[in-house]
Amino acid sequence: MKRYVIYRRVSTTDQGKHGHGIDAQKRDIALFLQNFSEEPFEVVKEFEDHLSGKTADRPELAKALEMVRKTGAELLVAKLDRLSRKVSFIATLMDDPKVKLRVASMPQADIFQLHIYAxxxxxxxxxxxxxxxxxxxxxxxxxxxxxxxxxxxxxxxxxxxxxxxxxxxxxxxxxxxxxxxxxxxxxxxxxxxxxxxxxxxxxxxxxxxxxxxxxxxxxxx
Structure with missing residues (x-):
C-alpha cells in the first residue's frame, strides 16, 4: 500500500495568492491522490506550518520528515516551493535515502526534474x-x-x-x-x-x- 505524509505551508503574504493558500494546497493534493496515486493508498498524517519559506525553523516540517523516515511513507506537498524556496535545502532532502518526495502539481516529475525546477x-x-x-x-x-x-x-x-x-x-x-x-x-x-x-x-x-x-x-x- 502506498503511504503518504502530507505537508502544507502558508505565510501571511502567501495566503490566497498564486494558489499558495491552504485551501488551494488541499485541493491540489486531493487531485493528485484521486488521479495520480497508486492504489490503495493511506495518508499516515498531515502537518501544516504557518511560516515564511525563508524561515529555517519549521517545526511541523521537521515532524513530517521524522515520520517519513520512521514509516517509509512519501512526503507529499502541493508545490515544490511549499517545501522550501531554497534549492540547497531541497537538494539536501533529495539526497536523503530515507526521504521520498512527491509534488502534487508535478505528478510525473522525477528527482532530476524537481531539482532542475527548484x-x-x-x-x-x-x-x-x-x-x-x-x-x-x-x-x-x-x-x-x-x-x-x-x-x-x-x-x-x-x-x-x-x-x-x-x-x-x-x-x-x-x-x-x-x-x-x-x-x-x-x-x-x-x-x-x-x-x-x-x-x-x-x-x-x-x-x-x-x-x-x-x-x-x-x-x-
Whole structure:
C-alpha cells in the first residue's frame, strides 16, 4: 500500500495568492491522490506550518520528515516551493535515502526534474528582480538619449534587454551543461519542455529559442 505524509505551508503574504493558500494546497493534493496515486493508498498524517519559506525553523516540517523516515511513507506537498524556496535545502532532502518526495502539481516529475525546477525558480527570483532594478537605476542615472530615444524609452528598452539576459541565465544550468555534452538544440528544447520550464511567453521551447539563449549567454547581450 502506498503511504503518504502530507505537508502544507502558508505565510501571511502567501495566503490566497498564486494558489499558495491552504485551501488551494488541499485541493491540489486531493487531485493528485484521486488521479495520480497508486492504489490503495493511506495518508499516515498531515502537518501544516504557518511560516515564511525563508524561515529555517519549521517545526511541523521537521515532524513530517521524522515520520517519513520512521514509516517509509512519501512526503507529499502541493508545490515544490511549499517545501522550501531554497534549492540547497531541497537538494539536501533529495539526497536523503530515507526521504521520498512527491509534488502534487508535478505528478510525473522525477528527482532530476524537481531539482532542475527548484534551481530555475531560485535563479528566476534572484536575477529578474535584482537586475531589472539595477538596469532601471542605471538608465536613470545616465539620463541621456541614445539614437534620439527619450529617457523613458531608453530605460524600457534597457529593461527588456536585461530581462532577456536574465531569462537566459535562468535556464543556463540546464542548457550549458547539455550543450557542452554535444546535445542538439532540439534535444535541449525537449529537456526544458519535459522539465516543465516555460518560455518567456509561457509556451513550449523550440530549437531556435534555445539557440538565442546560447547566443545571449555566450555573447553577453
Amino acid at each position: 534551481a530555475l525558480a531560485e535563479q528566476e527570483r534572484e536575477f529578474i528582480s535584482a537586475r531589472t532594478k539595477a538596469a532601471l537605476a542605471e538608465a536613470k542615472v545616465k539620463g541621456k538619449k541614445l539614437g534620439g530615444l527619450r529617457p523613458r524609452t531608453e530605460a524600457r528598452n534597457k529593461a527588456l534587454q536585461v530581462n532577456a539576459k536574465a531569462r537566459a541565465e535562468r535556464v543556463a544550468g540546464v542548457v550549458l551543461p547539455l550543450r557542452a555534452q554535444g546535445v542538439s538544440l532540439r534535444k535541449i528544447a525537449e529537456a526544458l519542455n519535459t522539465s516543465g520550464v516555460p518560455t518567456a511567453r509561457g509556451g513550449s521551447w523550440q530549437a531556435s529559442q534555445v539557440k538565442r539563449v546560447l547566443e545571449r549567454l555566450e555573447g553577453g547581450g
